[in-house]
Amino acid sequence: MVIKVYIASSSGSTSIKKQQQDVMGFLAANKIEFEECDIAADEDNRKWMRENVPEESRPATGNPLPPQIFNESKYCGNYEAFFDAREDNAVYAFLGLTAPPGSKEAEALAKKAQQ
Secondary structure, three states: OOEEEEEOOOOOOHHHHHHHHHHHHHHHHOOOOEEEEEOOOOHHHHHHHHHHOOHHHOOOOOOOOOOEEEEOOEEEEEHHHHHHHHHOOOHHHHHOOOOOOOOHHHHHHHHHHHO
């Protein structure tokens, strides 16, 4: 399973650039393999991302903006959903991955299982 982060390499928005860097930096720091899919340089990536973000996760107007995160073709969420999962120590669950032993998320799940 490959985590795919849809980004825009030539975004004029500093907010989008920071969000993209935040997601990819977190994944890299936690040794979570991911593939960067640039929607600015590849029209196929842009079309695929826009077609595969679920209707309930789309903005009221316009197209979904990067970063958008998928596990292969399964939609995980956008930056806000990623940020919330990170705050809750639930990034691995958000990504559809098993938390590695010793991670905060694995420890939290073990505590819940014991209760």
